[in-house]
Amino acid sequence: MPEFSDENRPQAGERRHHSRRAGTAVVHLIRECDPGRKQIPAKLLELSVAGIGLISSAPIESNEQIRVCLKNEIQRVSKEVRGTVRWTSPTTEGEFRVGIALSVRLSPNDLISLTRVATMSQAGPTKIWV
Numbered sequence: 712m713p714e715f716s717d718e719n720r721p722q723a724g725e726r727r728h729h730s731r732r733a734g735t736a737v738v739h740l741i742r743e744c745d746p747g748r749k750q751i752p753a754k755l756l757e758l759s760v761a762g763i764g765l766i767s768s769a770p771i772e773s774n775e776q777i778r779v780c781l782k783n784e785i786q787r788v789s790k791e792v793r794g795t796v797r798w799t800s801p802t803t804e805g806e807f808r809v810g811i812a813l814s815v816r817l818s819p820n821d822l823i824s825l826t827r828v829a830t831m832s833q834a835g836p837t838k839i840w841v
Contacts, residue, residue: 736782737782740767768806775796790824
């Protein structure tokens with residue numbers, strides 16, 4: 712079992728070992744078992760090198776193999792990753808909160824590109840990437 716320093720130790724009840732970032736990418740899902748490869752719209756909530764948290768418009772089963780297509784329009788970056796649905800929970804709005812463990816980790820550059828947004832500087836319309 713890996714050892715954690717106090718600063719890297721997950722909080723009590725927290726099983727994740729990687730920090731999560733709010734995502735800005737446009738997302739759709741494709742079930743690996745769907746021969747028609749129908750796209751399921753989703754909203755990205757959080758992203759880490761090892762997993763994705765999102766809201767899906769359609770129910771998805773735990774342990775289902777899924778392809779996640781991420782696109783950041785601002786950065787002009789697209790990334791397609793595969794993963795396994797680890798948990799799912801219905802929301803009060805009739806959608807589904809989903810946690811996906813990625814089969815292959817995202818690189819730090821991918822993570823930055825998919826979470827970066829543009830903001831306006833106080834000096835004018837120049838874009839500043841944060």
